[in-house]
Amino acid sequence: MLLTTSFVGLTLQSPVIVASGPASHDVNQIRLAQEQKAGAVVLKTACSDKYAHMRSWPRPRYKLLDWDKQIAGRSKAFSLYAYEQGYSGTLADYWQFIRVCKEHASIPIIGSIFADEAQEWRELAMKVEQSGADAVELDISSPHRPGSLGFETTFVAAIKAVVGAVVIPVLVKLSPGPDVVPQSLSAQECGAKAVTLCNRLRGVDVDIENQRPILHGYFGGIGGPWAKYYTLRHVAEAAQAVSIPISGTGGTMNGEDVIKYVMLGATTVQILSVIMINGWESIGQINGEIEQYMTRTGISSLDQIRGKALEAMTHPDEIIRWSGESKKGPRNIWTDDKTAEE
């Protein structure tokens, strides 16, 4: 009960949501998430027929970087380099997927879609709603897409079209980067009920022996525990600018990370890498860690700490500064070692 969170009109049993991806492409995974008391599940993204090639996946599509096999990933830092694609079935399969999830699961089910033309976005979103999903997330930011679709040119129209066509809440998932705040504001203006910050960064690693990028030779989505420091900042900045709730995602490994997101203004936190690496039990573990923190600090609701760190954030001009000048004299005289010894 401690963890009950209200988000876009839904009541979640926990602020921890399973993010869209390989942990939500199968109905049995929804069951596992529910058993672990996840707050909700964002299903894997379904692509419009125009992007049907995204339903086939390259093999292999994962590579763990900075990962120590010998200690089975107990290293605290790693990077998951993935060329993950969309939902592998047809759209009809996806609607059925949502229906089965809704029939059996009690936790909220959030559909996730991708298209390009506003009309297609609207149709997909309406089908998601008709299939029974509790909300829809617009995945306008996957790191694997060609990237030729602009936010202003394509996605603003898409958000407007979807918001005008469905009653269920609309979430917008944004890319990390300098545009997070303006895009969040724009999503809010268009009527989105929440923003998800952020999708994974698009990165690349090089195989220096073969002198080419690793895996299939293209950029991959890259995330890991280190990514939280960037998304925490994005959440903090966006939380100061927008009034709609924020679902923070990126690099969450434990309950502490969730609390950090909440303290910077996030309402819910989406997790994925940690489930892939440490298993489904990590959801229950994260929930337990949040509860422990709440009991220890004597708070009865996360609302009491939401945005607390944000309130304590200092303006850079207010940071106390002292002289940076050398007290020994001018620093623009080149001194070689001999002179230094003398």
Add this chain to the structure above:
Amino acid sequence: MTPTAMTNEQSKYPGLHPLPPSFVREFPPVAVVVEEKCIACDRCPPLCFFDAIVMEHRSQHKYKRTAVVVTENCTGCGLCFEACPVDAFEWVPDKTPGAGSSKATGESERDLSA
């Protein structure tokens, strides 16, 4: 029992380990456990997201158990290669019905400038 797997040197599809083998144009690759190498450490089954790895009893095996890939469930994602501390995984052609339906991605996907 173990079908022929391509070594890293033979692969025409370079990249860091695990390398997809050269037969990737003909058959999608799928993982298989080289049972003699397996040390039954139990690390790969939980890392597999498709319930495609199970531990099986082998009375002749040094550790009495071994990991086994359930080919029907394997999507060839390569995560088990990352889990294995003794590199006991190899790629073999996936001849499961339906596996061959994967298409090569469109040209736009390859266009780095896009």
